[in-house]
Amino acid sequence: MKLRIFFLLLIFANSSVIAQKFGYIDSEYILSKMPEYKTATEQMNQVTEKWSKDIETKYGEIQKLKEKYQQEEILLTADMKKEKLAEIETKEEDFKKLNNSVFGVNGLLFQKKKEILKPIMEEIYKSSEKIARKYKLSFIFDKASDMSMMYADPRHDYTDYLIEELGLNLKKEK
Template sequence: MKKIFILLVLSVISASVASAQKLGYTDMEYITSKMPEYQLAQAEMKKFSVKWGKEIQDKFGEVDRLQRAYMAEEVLLTDDLKRKRQAEIKSKETEAQEYNSKIFGMEGLMFQKKKELMKPVLERVQQAVNKVCSQRRIDIMFDKSSDIGMLYTNPRHDYTDYIIEELGLNEKADSDKNKAVGSAPQAQVGSAAESSNPKQKSTTNKRK
């Protein structure tokens, strides 16, 4: 599957180069880390996660309590009482499992809450991305922080700072970005002798 994806990415890049399309990439993880509204949404999500997690833990705790009580009294119970207690335990266990799926399952309440809280944040970022792509005449923009990843990233095509600037988050962005680039692996960002940033052009020669 990975080989198929790599071939697909290479095909897209080759087609883009052939048609003189301009490529760029950005770091959405870095961008959102600078957004106060994103941090607020994350904090709200954590509150809901803790609250719902505690409720689920209590439900399974009740199942465990009933189970231990049943085991301690089993020898004293009649067959009818045993069946009744077992049915009660099974019902409570099913209830806890269903509630857990309702909260943390696919399309569950946690997923819906995340989508609700993140929607305005992501819409704002997307508007900034669209504007930067339009201004810089970029045809394809990749996100280097996503699961898709990139085969190679040349800093000259990094438009993260432009999007940060468009969002009005550039007060500390430059210093933080420079630290991140300075500590990044050689294969990821290249060296000063290989390439240049859109906002800081290098006069050194590229590696042959």
């Protein structure tokens, strides 16, 4: 009797695993079709360029201080040398902090990118959910993400359906 129950449970467990359907999308391809993404990319480039110029300016100031110190070094007393070197060191520390706050792991650039891309990604996620429900998929993977996908059967590619759901142009660009 226990053996029969075990086999029945095994059969039911297998049937629920078999019923799951998987699909994948290519978010990089989808984003390349979205005019909003192109606008967001241009906006990010402008912000990055501005912050890069600010950082370069700060770095240039430090270099000028170092050059000025080297030129005046022989004329300075020991106390004046210490004072100038301390000033340079302080500026370098401030520069490193600024650089990390802007371009660091959770820096301003990362936050700005997240802010700009959030509405676009939400639109993709909502459309992915609609596609998953329409085609009764249990999971949709993103081929372009960090998750490794060694092989993907093209018949499980739902990228075009998602592009269609987003109302984007499906024509291939040359």
